[in-house]
Amino acid sequence: MELKEKLLASFAVFENNLDLEDPILDLRNDSIKVFENKGFPTKKDEAWKYTSLAKIQNTDYSLFPKEEDCVNYQEVKKYFLHEIETYKLVFIDGVYSSFLSETTHMGIDVCLMSAAFKKPQYKHLIDKYFNKAASKEDSLSALNTSFSKEGAFIYIPKNTVADKPIEIINFSSGVEAALMIQPRNMIIADQGAEMQIIERHQSLTKNETLTNVVSELFAEQNAKIDLYKIQNDSLSASLIDNTYIDQKRDSVVSVHTFSFGGKLTRNNLNFYQNGENINSILKGVTIIGDKQHVDHHTLVHHREPNCESHQDYKGIYDQSSTGVFNGKIIVDKLAQKTNAFQQNNNILMEDKATINSKPQLEIFADDVKCSHGCTIGQLDEDALFYLQSRGIPKKEGRALLMYAFANNVLESVALPVVKKRINKIIAKKLGVELGFSI
Amino acid sequence: MAYTEEELKKELESKEYEYGFYTDIESDTFPKGLNEEVVIALSKKKEEPDWMTAWRLDAFKIWKEMQEPQWANVTYKKPDFQDISYYSAPNKKPKYESLDEVDPELLDTFNKLGISLDEQKKLAGVAVDIVMDSVSVATTFKETLAEKGIIFCSISEAIKKHPELVQKYIGSVVPKKDNFYAALNSAVFSDGSFCYIPKGVRCPMELSTYFRINQAGTGQFERTLVVADQGSYVSYLEGCTAPSRDENQLHAAVVELIALDDAEIKYSTVQNWFPGDSEGKGGVYNFVTKRGICHTNSKISWTQVETGSAVTWKYPSCVLKGDNSIGEFYSIAVTNNFQQADTGTKMIHLGKNTKSTIISKGISAGKSQNSYRGLVQVSPRATNARNFSQCDSLLMGNECGAHTFPYIEASNKSSQIEHEATTSKIGEDQIFYCNQRGIDTETAIALIVNGFSKEVLNKLPMEFAVEAQKLLEISLEGSVG
Numbered sequence: 001m002e003l004k005e006k007l008l009a010s011f012a013v014f015e016n017n018l019d020l021e022d023p024i025l026d027l028r029n030d031s032i033k034v035f036e037n038k039g040f041p042t043k044k045d046e047a048w049k050y051t052s053l054a055k056i057q058n059t060d061y062s063l064f065p066k067e068e069d070c071v072n073y074q075e076v077k078k079y080f081l082h083e084i085e086t087y088k089l090v091f092i093d094g095v096y097s098s099f100l101s102e103t104t105h106m107g108i109d110v111c112l113m114s115a116a117f118k119k120p121q122y123k124h125l126i127d128k129y130f131n132k133a134a135s136k137e138d139s140l141s142a143l144n145t146s147f148s149k150e151g152a153f154i155y156i157p158k159n160t161v162a163d164k165p166i167e168i169i170n171f172s173s174g175v176e177a178a179l180m181i182q183p184r185n186m187i188i189a190d191q192g193a194e195m196q197i198i199e200r201h202q203s204l205t206k207n208e209t210l211t212n213v214v215s216e217l218f219a220e221q222n223a224k225i226d227l228y229k230i231q232n233d234s235l236s237a238s239l240i241d242n243t244y245i246d247q248k249r250d251s252v253v254s255v256h257t258f259s260f261g262g263k264l265t266r267n268n269l270n271f272y273q274n275g276e277n278i279n280s281i282l283k284g285v286t287i288i289g290d291k292q293h294v295d296h297h298t299l300v301h302h303r304e305p306n307c308e309s310h311q312d313y314k315g316i317y318d319q320s321s322t323g324v325f326n327g328k329i330i331v332d333k334l335a336q337k338t339n340a341f342q343q344n345n346n347i348l349m350e351d352k353a354t355i356n357s358k359p360q361l362e363i364f365a366d367d368v369k370c371s372h373g374c375t376i377g378q379l380d381e382d383a384l385f386y387l388q389s390r391g392i393p394k395k396e397g398r399a400l401l402m403y404a405f406a407n408n409v410l411e412s413v414a415l416p417v418v419k420k421r422i423n424k425i426i427a428k429k430l431g432v433e434l435g436f437s438i
Numbered sequence: 439m440a441y442t443e444e445e446l447k448k449e450l451e452s453k454e455y456e457y458g459f460y461t462d463i464e465s466d467t468f469p470k471g472l473n474e475e476v477v478i479a480l481s482k483k484k485e486e487p488d489w490m491t492a493w494r495l496d497a498f499k500i501w502k503e504m505q506e507p508q509w510a511n512v513t514y515k516k517p518d519f520q521d522i523s524y525y526s527a528p529n530k531k532p533k534y535e536s537l538d539e540v541d542p543e544l545l546d547t548f549n550k551l552g553i554s555l556d557e558q559k560k561l562a563g564v565a566v567d568i569v570m571d572s573v574s575v576a577t578t579f580k581e582t583l584a585e586k587g588i589i590f591c592s593i594s595e596a597i598k599k600h601p602e603l604v605q606k607y608i609g610s611v612v613p614k615k616d617n618f619y620a621a622l623n624s625a626v627f628s629d630g631s632f633c634y635i636p637k638g639v640r641c642p643m644e645l646s647t648y649f650r651i652n653q654a655g656t657g658q659f660e661r662t663l664v665v666a667d668q669g670s671y672v673s674y675l676e677g678c679t680a681p682s683r684d685e686n687q688l689h690a691a692v693v694e695l696i697a698l699d700d701a702e703i704k705y706s707t708v709q710n711w712f713p714g715d716s717e718g719k720g721g722v723y724n725f726v727t728k729r730g731i732c733h734t735n736s737k738i739s740w741t742q743v744e745t746g747s748a749v750t751w752k753y754p755s756c757v758l759k760g761d762n763s764i765g766e767f768y769s770i771a772v773t774n775n776f777q778q779a780d781t782g783t784k785m786i787h788l789g790k791n792t793k794s795t796i797i798s799k800g801i802s803a804g805k806s807q808n809s810y811r812g813l814v815q816v817s818p819r820a821t822n823a824r825n826f827s828q829c830d831s832l833l834m835g836n837e838c839g840a841h842t843f844p845y846i847e848a849s850n851k852s853s854q855i856e857h858e859a860t861t862s863k864i865g866e867d868q869i870f871y872c873n874q875r876g877i878d879t880e881t882a883i884a885l886i887v888n889g890f891s892k893e894v895l896n897k898l899p900m901e902f903a904v905e906a907q908k909l910l911e912i913s914l915e916g917s918v919g
Contacts, residue, residue, distance in 0.1 A: 046509070333836055348851040351818055357846040359857070366833035366863045376848045376855040 038139035061180035094181035148184035174205025189223035249275030289318035497624030596632035646675035666701035695730030721748025734760030755784035773806030
């Protein structure tokens, strides 16, 4: 059976098992209709021109894994930021693992979507925010909405700073031969609230995994959110990440995406600026090889005056990997005095590697400063020779130059422990030991 | 008197199309509509050989199966292809030996446009093959060209006199099934120019053609074919103006350039078709397919100044097939009032050490929309490919839009690709700086706009620069010149 038919058929089953008082039942039905009409996007869709989902639809995924899978902490410790104290929301095969998690309701809410759906005290938040930022027209987001059940729910109240960073980790245990999960995250920073979030998807075996995740972030007036996405998954794991960010005036949201692996990774990152004096920061480092495919699809929609956005994506592509960058900036007629910058630099290491880049500007206001730049090139042979002449072996020299290339993005990481972790992953990727930290 | 940007904007909006007039010449026109009979009749009318008729019919068959493209960032009322007459020719035949024999009314038209044949003959040394509603009426400097073995004539004449060349090259760069409008053009092209430069010949003068749309309800389907044989050089100029008219007119041209080994072709266009009035009524639809193919060590350079048309859909492209070949694209697109332009280029790198440069300048005013859409593609075999692209947009007023859609696809590790784009308005501090140096605001704006487009204007041949300046003036009077 085609994956689309299978999903549609299992929605009926899923719907029957739902609570009678499910607060979003109508929304689910509307959303599944959107998915039914549009189906999976194909290469004929302009937004999916360079990324084909045909390959990952051939697998017979199980959609509802058995409850209570257990993973030994020692096995997965390395995927946590164990050096520091954090709140943790851990899901194994899409099911919440209370054993590995650390939630809180003390002053801030770091808990589960399933709880937020059920408990009456969260009803006003669900009503106010749920599915308000996510696209209603996007078929994959709609698919997620119709099945949404579990995920992270974070609410930081007015003028509160989350005391610890929050980790959201999705493991797939490999109990099922092939698994499709659809986590749904909702993150709200009320006026003047601040938080840092680290999000990770990790497959623990070689079994096929397909994750179609939707995250909605809401930054109210003067709020600040830092989100770090670490994607360093196995060659059998595919990820479609749909992140929607709704910003109100004076808020600052930054999203760092580190893509180091996975069979197919698609990051749909959408910023909507609904207020003045907003700052949106989008940064990314991609280092991949083998037959991996990473697609960054960003949108920054400037709707109000005096806002800024900064985009900086670096990519290093080895072997037969493919990279896609599609960045879109829209500046509405109202959004005068907008400053929007977009930068995409790429290095191709091998002839079989491919990069497709489409930096796009749509500007309807005149008093704006918008620019984008895109380069594709190689490491500077002269610089490499210089390093070699100073006694640095070629391999290390190349790694140094690549570090330097990605450094612009790395240095804006505010959490030292995340920076260190990323450095470690990069060093491992490049196969070198570097006696310094950046 | 202080001249502000506001005033410039107002002037731009209220500026009527200066060259909007209509010459009444008896025309021999086909009834409206398109079917196989029309294609056959058209071919017969032009006394074409059988292979050409078959070629047209084949294209018509392909066209019938195709859909009008929707992807461009433009909105317009779709033309009704059955409501167009596919042939119209100035009636008074036969061809003239000298200018005195030409219909005085026609000459008057040219004079109004500032294309004085005599003057050009004397001063510029430009051979002009004027196409007015599809049929060549005057050709100059033919003898000088013939001495060198250069063939420069209308495409209908070339089909009759040089069928082997036309048959070999027509459709080789833009195949019949390339796109909707190319297929339509292949089926019903009325006339156009053909140019062949023999081996090792450097064309001693700029070749130029003027296109005009004259008869109401006549689609103009030009077909241009330029072949530069090994080691030759040619600079080709194309300029267009059209009369003011209320109903939309369709123009779907195809231009094919072939640069064989070591050859160089320079193709310059100045386009100033009726853009519609300040309410967005009327105007020409310009859907053009232009493409050149570069063989080893050859070079093709496109330069265009686009100021007219209600809707422009145009992507002059280079296929860099041979090693060490070079493609260039320089463009200024000015849109005003309700004009919409979706234009850009494609650079397809196939050979080794191929280079391409793209400089695109967009100026939008009024309620117009100006888009750059480009593709730079490096195939896995194109070692050491090099590309530099720059797209700058200048916005005047907050009701216009500037858009950039660059596609960059690289599959070779040795390729070096740079792309940059900026959007800005005329800075108040720039004007202030000029004021402070004793330059009044009007001159300052002129300086800035001139400076903004200079990189492209510089690429135009001397003979054309005057014309280009003149056309820019119409769109941006008070700011240029």
